Structures are given as structure tokens and as C-alpha cells.
Amino acid sequence: MSWESIAAKKRQALKDAIPAEWIIPAEIFPPEDQLDVTGFPKESGFFTDRELEITSTPAQAILKYLSSGQWTVEEVTRTFCKTAAVAQQLTNCLSEILFDRAMAQAKELDAYYKETGKTKGPFHGLPISIKDNFNLIGVDATVGFASLVDDPAIYNSTLVDLLLGAGAVLYCKTNVPTGMLAKAPERLVTDKYLAMMIAESVNNVFGRTVNPRNRKLTSGGSSGGESSLIAFGGSRIGVGTDIDFPYLGGSLRIPAACTGIFTIRPSFGRFPNFQTRSGLAGQEAVHSVNGPMAKTLEEITLWASTVVGQQPWLIDPKCLPIPWRQVEMKKPLKIGVLHHDGLVTPTPPVARALSETVQKLKNAGHEVVTWAPREHKELLTLLSTFFVADGGKSVRKLLEPTGEPFRPEMKAYEESSELGVHEMWQLHLKRNALCKSYLDRWNETGIDAVLCPATPYSTVEHGKFAYVGYTGVFNVLDYPAVSFPCGVKADKELDKAYVNHQALSDLDAQIQNDYSAETVHGMPVNLQLVGRRLEDESALAMTDVILKAVAAMNGTV
Template identity: 40%
Template structure:
């Protein structure tokens, strides 16, 4: 009998069913009756009171409780496995589940602690989630492609970061959903479907680390790891009201992670931690830096952890408008609230105009499509799946250029333009020293992450320079929650936009549609200033809490 090959949608249906089967019946919940589902984990009855306490405790405190023997790693992992299960049922955030293996590893850690009275490392017993592109033994790394499903990674192909995390005591709990090829700012694909925002499931959780952001907003793990090549850590964090760190390339290992654009190195993808609390970002970063990864990965710059002492009086830049798309009302209000809070705390805030936003858009677009869309088109063709809506520009590029593909010469020309842009952007930043009153350039830049608070599903209009500019320049940045959209955040009367892109963004804005959406802002530093931007973010959060 001839066995007919599976169609792409049959593969997807089986993959989704297999995932759901890994969630025990006693962890299943009834369908949520509201689009606002943040409180469901605490009301659905799946978690005990003690487990809810565990999942709402910052990572550092959990490790301290395990060190004191108050908690066991098994109980911590079990609590988060239950909560991650609930999060997945609410938002479709998980791509791979390894609850049973994680519980076995936690039990082994408990045995280790019982006999040695020592923690394995600073992340001892903490369950962690990873964006889908990290290779973990026994799990697929599909990055949203149907063709890359049902092909689990081996021990030999595991990502370097996975081994580093395990050496520090962390336990891999699950992997999270991404958009196809990880090249869209919303998270959906033909294999797993759409990942919703738990603050309002009609809204996007961002992309490409949108599975991470949805899971972490629901506290399904203490922290997770995303990747960022144009805003893919920062946009999801902003959309779901959590914290994130985008480092410079070379601070954390990226070796062995899968890419939707393999071989594209003109704009380097980075790994960054994400969490519902700021302290967990520092815990993760210190642990990874402390592992001295430069001894095994030649791409890592040998910079040990640096303790930062900030000047008492700081000067922040404030980017209110990139000159192409003005942020929408909730974002503008959050920027103004942050400015007032910092000034009330005794700091100076000056407006900052970005350098040549139009050029930034042009450069990164040309670099991302430097292969003429061939890489993505090839993998999509392998399964016969349709092109997702958000990748249609890559499809159009491929169709237009497949008879005359781009040349290496054109790529090199674009890279030379990029290098000049990076130099001019740094000069533009350093020139602020004449306006700060401190004799220094701005200590950090407060900026929108996107024009939106959180956009409706399939509503992102591909305006990325608020984040992607800092990928071109490879600067460090964080994202922090700065409020929520309210019914009062109505359109400015008569504002229609200065160009077609801005007109589309403002025309689609509906103040009522996105009520309750988080507003996340960005804090940008210079290259390799990860410790500094984390410390500056503490200053900003302290000021906002008093405002």
C-alpha cells in the first residue's frame, strides 16, 4: 500500500495535538469567558495557594528559599509547569513542552542538594523557558516552519546557551512560539497558529519572541530567553508589560541557535533575558557572564560583570518622535509621565532627535532581504505551506528578484552605508554633551518601543526603527513597563499623518479596541553597557513608582 505524504495542515494539526497531549487532564481549564485573562492562573484552581506563591516570587528569592531548604526544586518546577500549561491554554504560547524531563532533573537537583548542601549554581532549580530557535535535545526547532517540525535536536546539536544554563543550575521547562522565520513583529505561523496577548487576547503579544512574552506575563516561568535582530525581544516585552534586556552582540553566546535567515550576519541576532520583574534580568545576566563563555565561544567578548555606580544626577534623552511615525496617544502619554517622574526625582531630561530615521529603515530592509528572499522561500516550498501575511514582502522580493538575484557587491555596498550610519549615529549621540549640563553625553535614552501600546492581531504596520536602529548600531537597551492604555487615549483631533506609513498607523488606531494594553518604553545605552542600562532602568522604575 502506498502511503500518501502528509499535507502541511495535517502536520500542523498533529503537532498541535501532540503538544496539548503533554498537558495532564488535571491541569486543563475551562475556556476563558473574557479577553482579559491575566487573573485566570490564580482563579482556575489548577495551582494550590503555595504554588501560586512560588510562581509569583522573583527568581532570586526562589533560589534563596531553596538554599535555605524551605523549597525544593521539584516543587518549584511543578508549580511553574502547571502555570505554563494554563498560560498555553489561554494564549497558545508554547511550541515545545518538556515538563516530565524537567521534573526529573529537578528531583536530581534535590538529591544533589540533600547530599552536598550546595547549590549547583546561581540559577539552581529555576525552570526557564526558551524561544523556539534554541536547540534542545529531543525537541523540535521549527522556528515556525512546517518543514522543520518533527526533526528533534540531538545532544550534539544543542545550543551553547542551553549547556551554560544547565551548568548554572537552570532547568529547561519549555520552548515558546515564534512567527515564521522569526522575521515578523507578531507571533503566528502555519504550524502552531497565533499567540495572543494575555492582557487582551484580541491583541498581539508582539514578535518574534511573542511566545516568551505571553508566557512570562502570565508568570509561566521566572524568566525566559528571547532573541532580537530588529526588536524581537523588546517589542513583545513592551506589548505584554514585562522587562527585557537587549545586549550588544558578543556579550552572550548565540552559538548553535537556529535562524530563519541562516548566514545573515550583517545585522547580528542576540540573546536577551525577559521577565516579569527587573531583578531577574540581573540575576540571569550575572550568571551567564559569570560562566566565562568567552573560553568556549570565540564570538563572546571577555567582559566580566561590572558593578555600576551612577552619578547622583543623571541626564536622559527623550525621543518623542522619530520623524516618520509619531507614537500613538498612549505611548506619548507614557513618555510624558516618565519625563515628569525623572525630573521630579532630580534628573534632567532633554529631547533627542534621532539621526536619519529614513536611512535606518532603508539600510535594515536591504540587509534583511540581501539574499532576495531565497532562504525563507526555499523552506516554505519544502512543505507547501502558504506564505504568512507578515512575510509577504519577502515573498514579493523573492518573486521580483529570483531571475536576477542580488549580488555580493550590492550587499557589500549596503554594509558600507551601514558602517557610515553607525559612525554618524554615535557622533549624533556624543554631541548631546553640549546640552546635558553634566559635561557628559546623555546617560541613557528613553524612547518608544513601537508607535503602539499593543496592536490588534495582524495590525502591526512594520514600522520598526524605534528598535531596529539600535540593532544596526549594536547598542544595549532595556524595555520597562510604563503604564496602560486608557479610554482617554483618543486620537488627536485632525491628525492625519505626514506620510503614507504614518497615515496608515494613525488611521487604524482605535482607542477602545486596545484599552488595558500595556505601554512599554525602551531605555537605550551605548555598546556593551548592559550593566549600566539595567541600573538606569532601576532609576526610572523608582521614579515612576513615586510619580
């Protein structure tokens, strides 16, 4: 079969997996020009009040109701399956539908509770969505490639085993891109840093995932299926990856930013990542990690502490035996602010959000200093080179069996040439030196964290996401980084395009030229808080401090 036929068959199978009673009736199906569909569950009449109550309840409360026997796993699971089915019809966010096996698991969990009076693990009955990269026995993990369709996994990812053992119900997998590199980087050292990657979830098998807050805009990538599903309300906690194929620097933080939800890019070794499918298997110059995505910071912390509490180092050889620690926050905090990275200026809503948040932190008594992007350009040049170090062989191996072409976003893989071993080792030495320089500067300045944009955009029209530098740097450094909505929304009156902008680069000029205040009006803006390596608990705790400072200045607490 041709790759087109394979993809068409897979899409039809996905469509057919939606139960007939969950197909949106034509008379209430939102028209194409209705951009924001997040209100559909409440406004359409397609969901009961009880279903709306369940999906709007934070995960920690759901677990409490389940553990007390007030709610059944079957009812909760059915509700999230139905909502995910509707989200798929409106945003194209799913890659695999697992409703039947989820309902069977839910019934088993309810039977276990009825028989023993106990829960089966700390995630007992909680529906959790997972990105397509995770292997689940008997289910495809195509990562958007036609050659991986109808090639079901014969083993679980270690995280999947951990979640199932903790009682979680896995009910769907979510869409990803197949590639992001927009332009091939110049070899090794460059004075003209160009576009790196397109952070949008689109591939030749499933097509494009859209943003439920505005379907003309991207939900980001590569965990864009997860961000879309969560923003719509079809999942309370989902799991994505950061620098897992398609190897994007910011695969958790960017989609969270595009949809206004929370996530953490953890330090490598805190969460299990073994046996996760990757298109660049064996690439370890920049480590892949996975992490939670959710609507609240509390749910992120719940997931992180619960997963680490299961001692993942006993099943993943690269997990570190570090228990989840309680953090006592120092007062005040000293925060370094990165206003721009020397390569691309944040668009007006992001710049305003950063400025307003900084002022609120100052008003709350925290110390704020400017953080210079001294090593950023070199770190990003290294990152872009690492991505294509195999000369595109890994990607070609996935495309050739079906004759699937390189997508335009994958041009760098197609045109790259393979690095030699010695050349690669020299890059590792350079990476290590840059990491040491960054750490020394952090220590000398005495900062607790870096606050910066998660992306230059609040979000952007499909096909226009052209820069991941604000996130990719911290992948190379392996620092924990939280992407969080800061309470600011893009405003077409307050955030007009810059006048007489002095561009930092040609790419900066292009991004500012593409910016449309009218298009992104009303979209939430995320910022990024970066902590010290392996101090993930502190990064989350400091984010909470910032949110409380913002809320206090806004008069909401």
C-alpha cells in the same frame, strides 16, 4: 504528508503532552469573550495557595529558598509546568512541552542537594522557559515551519549548555512567527519609507499566540510566546531573541512592550548565541542576540549577571571576555528624548507615557534634551534591505519541502531579488558610516542615554502591528536597549485619537487611523531606554534610576 497534515499532527502532539490532571475543567474554562485571563490562576480555584505563592515569588527569592533547602526543585518545577500548561490552553504560547524531562532533572537536582548539601550552579533548580529558536538535543526547533517538524536537534545551543550547567531546569519552548515583512522595501535608498515588519507570533504550524491581558490583542513578536507565558505567570524568567529568525528588529523589546514586562536587547557579544536555529543562517549584517524577559528589572539583572558570570566566552567564539561590572551612577543623568522618529508618531497612550515620564525625570533633577532622529530613516532602510538580501532563498528552502505557502506577512521575502556581493559590501560601508555619525552626535551632545517609545503602540489588535522602527534602529547600531513598563496604562478618556493629526508618512496615517482607544484601554505602556554599545550594565542601572524617579513622583516609594 502535506504541510497541513504535518502541522495538525504537531499541534495534536503538543496538546496530548499536557497531563490530564492539568487540563482545565470545562466548568471553569474562561469563555471566549473573557479577554483578560491573567487573573485565572488566583480566581479559578484550579491552583493551590502554595502553587500561587511559588509562581508569584521572584526568581532571586526562589533560588534562595532552593539553596537553603526550604523548597525542593521538584515542587517548584511541577508548579511552573502546571502553570505553563494552563497558559498554553488559554493563550497558545508554547511550541514544545518538556515537562517529563524537566521533572526528571528536578529529581536529580534534589538528589544531588540531599547527597552533597550543595547546589549545582547559580541557577540550581530555577525553571527557565526558552524561545523555540534554541536547540535542545532531541527536541524540535521548528521556528514555525512545517519542514522542520520531527527534525529534532542533535546538539544544544551554547546558551542551553550554559543554563543546564548552571542548574537551570528547561521545561518548555515558546511560540514564534514565521515572517513579518509586510511590504517589500525599495532597493537601497528610498524617500518613501513603508511598513517593515509585523511583530506578531503567528505561524502555519502552531497558529497565533494571544495576549493574556487581552486576548483580542497581540503579545508581540517574535518572542511573543515568551512574553505571553511570563505575563500570565507561567515563567519567572524566559529567554528570547532579537534579530534571530524571523529576523525582526525588536523581537525582545516589542513583545515585552505588548505585555507590560521587562527585557534587555543586549550588545552583541555579551551573551552566548552560538548554534541557535535561524531561518536566515549566516546573515551577519545585523547581529542576532538573545536576552532575558521577566516581570521585574531585578530578575533581568540577575539573569544577565549570572550568565556573564559563567564566562560564556569560553564556549562561544563570538562572546566577548567582559565580566559583569558594577556601575556607579552619575547624578544627575542627561537623557536625550526621542519624541518621534520622523516616520511614525506614537499613538496617544505611548505619547502621554513618554511625556509624563520626562516630566517626572525633570522633577527628580535629571537633565532632559531633545534627541533628533537624524539617521533613523537611513538605518531602517538598510535594515529592511538586509532582511531580504538573499532574495528570499533561505525562506524558500524551508517552505518548499512540504509545499508550505508564503504567509501574507512574508510577501517581501517572496518578491525580493538577491543582492550581489559588491552591492552588499557597499551597504556595509554605509551602515558603518551611519553608526559613526550616531556615535559622534551622542558624544557631542554628552547624553547618557536615549529615552524613546519601544513601539508606537501599547499593543494592537491581531494583524495590525505594522511598524518596528523604534526598535530596529538600535539593532543596526548594536546599542543595548531596555524595554520597561513605565507605570502608565492606556486610558480611553485620556488617550483619545488625535484630531487633525499631521501624519509623518502614509504609514503613520494608517497607524493613527487604526488606533482604537477603547480597544487598548487598561493596557500597560512600555518605553525604551538605550545606552552606549557594550555598556549593558549601565543601561539596566539607568532604567532603575528612571523607575525610582517615576515611583517617587507617584508616591509609591
